[in-house]
Amino acid sequence: MGNERVKSSRRKFLKSAATIAGSAIGFNLLGSSRYLVFAAEPKEEALPWYGIVIDIEKCIGCGKCAKSCKIENDVPQEPFFFRTWVEQYTVENNGSVDIISPNGGIDGFEQQVPDEEVFKSFFVPKMCNHCSKSPCTQVCPVGATFESPEGITLIDEKYCIGCRYCVQACPYGCRFIHPVKKVANKCTLCYHRLKKGLDPVCMEVCPTGARMYGNLRDKDSKIVKFLKEHTTQVLRPNLNTGSKLYYNALSMEVR
Amino acid sequence: MDPNIQHLYEMLSKAQGYIFPNELDLQWGILIVVYPYITGLVAGAFILASLERVFNVRVLKPTYHIALLTALSFLLVATLPLISHLSQPQRAYEIMITPHSSSAMAIFGFVYLWYLMVVLLLEIWFDYRESMVVWSKEKKGIMKWVYRILTLGLSDISHETVKWDKKLGYLITIIGIPSAFILHGYVGFIFGSIKANPWWSTPLMPIIFLFSAMVSGIALVMFIYMAISYFRKQPVELKVLDTIGRYLFFILILDFTLEGLDQIHRIYESDESFEIIKLLVSGKLYLTLFISQGLIGTIIPLITLAFLQFYKRAISFRKTLYLVVSILVLIGVYSMRWNVVIGGQLFSKSFSGFTSFKLGLIGLDGTLMAAFWLLLPVGILTFLLWLLPPWKMVKEKE
Numbered sequence: 001m002g003n004e005r006v007k008s009s010r011r012k013f014l015k016s017a018a019t020i021a022g023s024a025i026g027f028n029l030l031g032s033s034r035y036l037v038f039a040a041e042p043k044e045e046a047l048p049w050y051g052i053v054i055d056i057e058k059c060i061g062c063g064k065c066a067k068s069c070k071i072e073n074d075v076p077q078e079p080f081f082f083r084t085w086v087e088q089y090t091v092e093n094n095g096s097v098d099i100i101s102p103n104g105g106i107d108g109f110e111q112q113v114p115d116e117e118v119f120k121s122f123f124v125p126k127m128c129n130h131c132s133k134s135p136c137t138q139v140c141p142v143g144a145t146f147e148s149p150e151g152i153t154l155i156d157e158k159y160c161i162g163c164r165y166c167v168q169a170c171p172y173g174c175r176f177i178h179p180v181k182k183v184a185n186k187c188t189l190c191y192h193r194l195k196k197g198l199d200p201v202c203m204e205v206c207p208t209g210a211r212m213y214g215n216l217r218d219k220d221s222k223i224v225k226f227l228k229e230h231t232t233q234v235l236r237p238n239l240n241t242g243s244k245l246y247y248n249a250l251s252m253e254v255r
Numbered sequence: 256m257d258p259n260i261q262h263l264y265e266m267l268s269k270a271q272g273y274i275f276p277n278e279l280d281l282q283w284g285i286l287i288v289v290y291p292y293i294t295g296l297v298a299g300a301f302i303l304a305s306l307e308r309v310f311n312v313r314v315l316k317p318t319y320h321i322a323l324l325t326a327l328s329f330l331l332v333a334t335l336p337l338i339s340h341l342s343q344p345q346r347a348y349e350i351m352i353t354p355h356s357s358s359a360m361a362i363f364g365f366v367y368l369w370y371l372m373v374v375l376l377l378e379i380w381f382d383y384r385e386s387m388v389v390w391s392k393e394k395k396g397i398m399k400w401v402y403r404i405l406t407l408g409l410s411d412i413s414h415e416t417v418k419w420d421k422k423l424g425y426l427i428t429i430i431g432i433p434s435a436f437i438l439h440g441y442v443g444f445i446f447g448s449i450k451a452n453p454w455w456s457t458p459l460m461p462i463i464f465l466f467s468a469m470v471s472g473i474a475l476v477m478f479i480y481m482a483i484s485y486f487r488k489q490p491v492e493l494k495v496l497d498t499i500g501r502y503l504f505f506i507l508i509l510d511f512t513l514e515g516l517d518q519i520h521r522i523y524e525s526d527e528s529f530e531i532i533k534l535l536v537s538g539k540l541y542l543t544l545f546i547s548q549g550l551i552g553t554i555i556p557l558i559t560l561a562f563l564q565f566y567k568r569a570i571s572f573r574k575t576l577y578l579v580v581s582i583l584v585l586i587g588v589y590s591m592r593w594n595v596v597i598g599g600q601l602f603s604k605s606f607s608g609f610t611s612f613k614l615g616l617i618g619l620d621g622t623l624m625a626a627f628w629l630l631l632p633v634g635i636l637t638f639l640l641w642l643l644p645p646w647k648m649v650k651e652k653e
Contacts, residue, residue: 100273138358139360141354141360164282177282
């Protein structure tokens with residue numbers, strides 16, 4: 001009898017020990033879930049946390065942004081490599097949608113749909129969304145892609161192994177492999193200019209001020225005021241990429 | 256002009272609809288088709304060998320060591336197409352030294368090494384140690400030393416020690432089965448976890464990869480068993496083929512069901528990507544998906560294997576059917592890898608158009624190179640079969 005009791009109490013002890021150990025491990029796993037749930041968080045309060053606004057109502061499709069970006073950032077001139085480009089959307093009366101972006105819009109656009117068939121037409125400038133939960137940063141196997149403390153997604157060119165996983169992971173098609181450097185390349189929000197107190201070149205050259213960037217942390221900044229006064233939307237919100245590129249007057253046809 | 260750039264200009268005229276300008280070029284070419292194919296063959300061949308060992312399927316004894324050596328030959332090559340497709344292959348080691356913890360790809364090196372060093376090499380070593388000791392005593396000259404080195408100086412072949420070899424080998428098999436599952440399920444996860452790509456992004460992807468891996472590995476061992484018997488002028492044992500064929504039949508059914516479920520789910524849910532994927536499968540992937548993977552690689556083998564379950568006459572006819580089935584299944588699974596890897600990159604993430612893929616013959620990313628990576632393991636296997644012939648091993652004492 002005594003022996004039985006000892007055994008059963010030992011069993012109880014083992015059971016509760018296992019439960020405690022199990023829950024401890026469980027909580028630990030929850031704590032380390034950042035390995036699974038990927039997100040960059042603003043850390044240094046002193047630094048700005050950048051966001052971008054593109055006002056579709058203001059874009060005239062001149063393509064100056066795409067052209068100046070290529071010059072400023074040494075992007076190959078061939079029409080397959082862009083850090084930023086402009087798309088022209090034309091919704092026809094029958095509901096069909098035509099999208100074009102010849103040479104990224106650098107040479108301007110010509111409307112191919114006859115006027116009487118056009119329901120509406122607009123330009124959509126595209127660039128890196130500098131997502132706070134950026135899928136490209138998440139998948140980089142060596143950490144060559146990273147988020148700067150200001151929330152800008154950057155690439156360490158000396159570190160990138162050229163596996164191209166990030167290009168696959170970006171839902172917006174914003175990355176490419178630089179044909180000369182043989183590493184991934186993308187918009188840096190002209191980080192080199194920001195650091196000198198200059199604006200990103202695409203924003204500086206935009207004749208209508210359709211592009212704007214600013215500190216999302218500063219509640220008095222122009223960008224925060226704009227976001228307050230306008231209804232904006234990010235691209236592919238269903239993917240939960242934490243995009244910090246907000247479009248004003250974004251039409252539902254745009255992806 | 257740089258030939259790559261020239262190639263892109265040619266592609267420009269072949270794009271249909273609207274694609275993002277950076278999407279013209281396919282990032283992953285035929286080497287990345289070959290990589291999951293080879294990895295799958297490894298996992299599949301190993302799982303077949305493990306089935307024999309763990310469930311003690313005596314009939315499959317003649318294929319056990321063939322399957323293990325096949326797995327090793329292909330595993331040794333598995334990373335090479337992967338590394339050679341990198342734009343900066345000289346930096347590949349960074350993935351081992353500074354792996355990025357949130358990346359699905361970063362763990363590959365570790366999974367690979369675990370599988371190679373801890374599972375396959377150890378298991379083969381424990382299996383062969385006794386024979387290698389005997390061979391090192393029988394052989395003369397350089398081969399004597401080769402076998403002596405391979406035994407790592409552990410030349411004790413007393414009954415007790417050999418029993419320990421068997422026990423440890425068995426233990427590694429037990430560890431090896433989940434490892435093989437992880438190895439290939441993980442390859443599926445690399446694709447399945449890309450939410451930007453609706454053709455890849457499904458939780459079923461690792462499971463589909465796993466089952467198609469088993470299918471291809473089993474078919475490969477079946478084929479190699481017949482090929483070895485042919486070259487050694489030994490009769491092919493029909494009961495071996497029947498048993499492997501039965502496994503192949505059941506796992507092919509599971510594989511077909513899972514892939515079918517994936518497609519049915521896709522069709523029934525028909526989310527925002529449905530229209531473009533419908534165009535993809537009925538257009539650019541029609542031949543490789545419906546004909547090569549579906550009809551040739553799945554339906555015909557399934558019907559043939561079902562027929563072979565109850566047709567038990569005309570021995571040589573049945574052997575021929577098994578040979579044909581194994582080849583068709585291998586073609587089918589290769590097509591499946593193609594449809595996943597290439598198919599997933601043909602449509603734009605704007606869901607509004609397609610780019611095209613032109614497979615070159617020469618170059619690092621060409622057909623010849625892919626063929627080389629697929630044939631290299633066969634060369635390695637030939638060497639391993641010469642070095643470690645399963646048919647000359649010390650007979651197991653009952």
